[in-house]
Amino acid sequence: MLSRTADNLYWLARYVERAEYLARILEATQRLTALPLAYVGETNEWVTAVATAGCSSAFFAVHSEANEETVTDFLAFSTDNPSSIRNCFEVARHNARSVRTALTVEMWDAINTAWLELKRFSNQPTSRDEFARFLRWVQGSSLRFDGSAYRTMLRNDAYWFSRLGVHTERADNTARILDVKYHLLLPALEQVGGPLDYFQWSAILRSVSALTAYHWVYRESVKPWLVADLLILNEQMPRSLASCYENLVQNLDRIANAYGRQGPAQRQARAVRTRLQNSRMNEIFQEGLHEFISSFISDNNRLGSAITQQYLA
Numbered sequence: 001m002l003s004r005t006a007d008n009l010y011w012l013a014r015y016v017e018r019a020e021y022l023a024r025i026l027e028a029t030q031r032l033t034a035l036p037l038a039y040v041g042e043t044n045e046w047v048t049a050v051a052t053a054g055c056s057s058a059f060f061a062v063h064s065e066a067n068e069e070t071v072t073d074f075l076a077f078s079t080d081n082p083s084s085i086r087n088c089f090e091v092a093r094h095n096a097r098s099v100r101t102a103l104t105v106e107m108w109d110a111i112n113t114a115w116l117e118l119k120r121f122s123n124q125p126t127s128r129d130e131f132a133r134f135l136r137w138v139q140g141s142s143l144r145f146d147g148s149a150y151r152t153m154l155r156n157d158a159y160w161f162s163r164l165g166v167h168t169e170r171a172d173n174t175a176r177i178l179d180v181k182y183h184l185l186l187p188a189l190e191q192v193g194g195p196l197d198y199f200q201w202s203a204i205l206r207s208v209s210a211l212t213a214y215h216w217v218y219r220e221s222v223k224p225w226l227v228a229d230l231l232i233l234n235e236q237m238p239r240s241l242a243s244c245y246e247n248l249v250q251n252l253d254r255i256a257n258a259y260g261r262q263g264p265a266q267r268q269a270r271a272v273r274t275r276l277q278n279s280r281m282n283e284i285f286q287e288g289l290h291e292f293i294s295s296f297i298s299d300n301n302r303l304g305s306a307i308t309q310q311y312l313a
Helices: 003-033 045-053 056-062 068-077 085-098 105-121 128-152 157-185 195-207 211-218 224-232 241-259 264-277 281-287 289-312
Strands: none
Touching: 003 045, 003 068, 003 085, 003 128, 003 157, 003 195, 003 289, 045 056, 045 068, 045 157, 056 068, 068 085, 068 128, 085 105, 105 128, 128 157, 157 195, 157 224, 157 241, 157 289, 195 211, 195 224, 211 224, 224 241, 224 281, 241 264, 241 289, 264 289, 281 289
16 A cells, blocks of 8 residues: 555544544533533633643643633644644545545445535524534544445555554543543542543543443442553443454554564554553553653554554655
């Protein structure tokens, strides 16, 4: 496969995954801000949304205040934000056009239809309910594209590069959600385990479609260390760091077997997976969750660079 084709497939999947992630973050923020102050405290959830999206510097270069209007515009519709939902779909569709012959009919229809339907939202929704419907549409569009890829693509290098994009992006997103929760979302004077903590952690679980899974696995009330365990170490959870790296290692190994050569990307992915497999939640908390996640995000970025240099450049 040409490196240009592999690159387009990889980033097509990443941008579709990123659009869904942003929609989930905005939906969780909207849900939190709709609760009474007694449950959500006095923190600015919209600042948290920008931080979780990883674009605080770009946002505050344009806006002086983070509120519902400025944040929803910047993260969902702004053409000045390269990672806004609108731009994610635009770049994804551009990449899809570039590799049209490598996609199935169903995949092309899913991404092209999403782009065409996005034009209906050329102006910001005029109400919270309308914006909530937009966010659900974004998530549905991403799921349709991902489902069409899973159900219709040949299991060859085109599919494997696409899955590399999905799981690299998903791992980064999950890690950032956890990191921001521990350092920005919970006020310094708020007691862990209080009502504020409960509703914020529930919102985080909802943002990664894990609230029901949490109760199935742990069968008790929401506790921060159990949420972290689910989203970091539990391979049964599709959005966990462990699950993402299980898939990354498998797909990189398949590419290596098909091309008859391994390299830095395979070694980097296996090293991160081994670290996750050998980690225990109590040890992670002892060394510091923030430090663990920061190290993971750096390792994940290094894997992305290794994939690019080895296959996509």
